[in-house]
Amino acid sequence: MTTISDAEVRSAAITFVQGIRTRFGGRVPRTALMEGVLLHGVRVPIWNYQKGIFKPAVVGPLGAALSIQTSVDSPYDDDHDLEAGLITYKYRGTDPRHPDNVALRRALEAHLPLIYLVAVDPGVYDVVAPVYVIGDNEVQLQFTLVADQANVRTSTVDVMQMTLRREYATRAVLQRLHQQQFRRRVLNAYRERCAICHLRHVELLDAAHILPDRHPKGEPVVTNGLGLCKIHHSAYDANIIGIDPDARVHVRLDILLEKDGPMLKHGIQGVADTKLSLPRKIELRPNRDFLAERFERFVAA
Numbered sequence: 001m002t003t004i005s006d007a008e009v010r011s012a013a014i015t016f017v018q019g020i021r022t023r024f025g026g027r028v029p030r031t032a033l034m035e036g037v038l039l040h041g042v043r044v045p046i047w048n049y050q051k052g053i054f055k056p057a058v059v060g061p062l063g064a065a066l067s068i069q070t071s072v073d074s075p076y077d078d079d080h081d082l083e084a085g086l087i088t089y090k091y092r093g094t095d096p097r098h099p100d101n102v103a104l105r106r107a108l109e110a111h112l113p114l115i116y117l118v119a120v121d122p123g124v125y126d127v128v129a130p131v132y133v134i135g136d137n138e139v140q141l142q143f144t145l146v147a148d149q150a151n152v153r154t155s156t157v158d159v160m161q162m163t164l165r166r167e168y169a170t171r172a173v174l175q176r177l178h179q180q181q182f183r184r185r186v187l188n189a190y191r192e193r194c195a196i197c198h199l200r201h202v203e204l205l206d207a208a209h210i211l212p213d214r215h216p217k218g219e220p221v222v223t224n225g226l227g228l229c230k231i232h233h234s235a236y237d238a239n240i241i242g243i244d245p246d247a248r249v250h251v252r253l254d255i256l257l258e259k260d261g262p263m264l265k266h267g268i269q270g271v272a273d274t275k276l277s278l279p280r281k282i283e284l285r286p287n288r289d290f291l292a293e294r295f296e297r298f299v300a301a
């Protein structure tokens, strides 16, 4: 059997996932990840969707993990600790000596780069690489990780510089994942439909903020969100569409009087005076005060 070194596998796998991330952005389909990498004629998988911690067979029984995966929907609410600026990753089970946990610990001991995969929709992933395991807590049963910039030669920089760079990269990743989590939670609450037109294609859906990100109360929480398709999201942001505190849709007067094709006629003018389809659970419905404040801006526009 051909010997393939850990360094070869890791370097090829990280280059590969960085490439697909550039190609697909934060929405990499499962099929693209399944390609794996080809080394000396051997196809090496980089991930197994059924496993949280993955170590390819070619690195041998004493090898280190290559990738880890989680979901923005994860039942552990601790994957992205914005405050601490760290990514946390729960052990597989509760036994620190479980082979998967051991494989991840080896990546920590040998300072090896890994791939972090986060499911943002069913079968769709955001990819972060490289990440490094920097901590292992047997009491909390979790590892801590940091991200690093792509294509950095770690041997040529000093520790201080590396720490700062990784802090910066990790914060950017955490912010990104936090937004992905907001989107997923809102889409779950809205049963993956646009609240205005009921469109069901998840790749065409967004979580719109009611009060914007930069507003002091504009937090990424479900009650400050609306599940909307991309057209209605943009129309809402542009004050073409307004939503009053009773969740009724308003269309700006000049737009109502315009003449144009079917998108304007059916997609925009046709939704005037309809009611939003809201989440079944009352606690997930939009905050009335937020809707009211935002609606005032629409009226003034």
Ligand SMILES: [Zn+2]
Pocket: 194, 195, 196, 197, 198, 199, 228, 229, 230, 231, 232
């Ligand atoms: Zn829509």
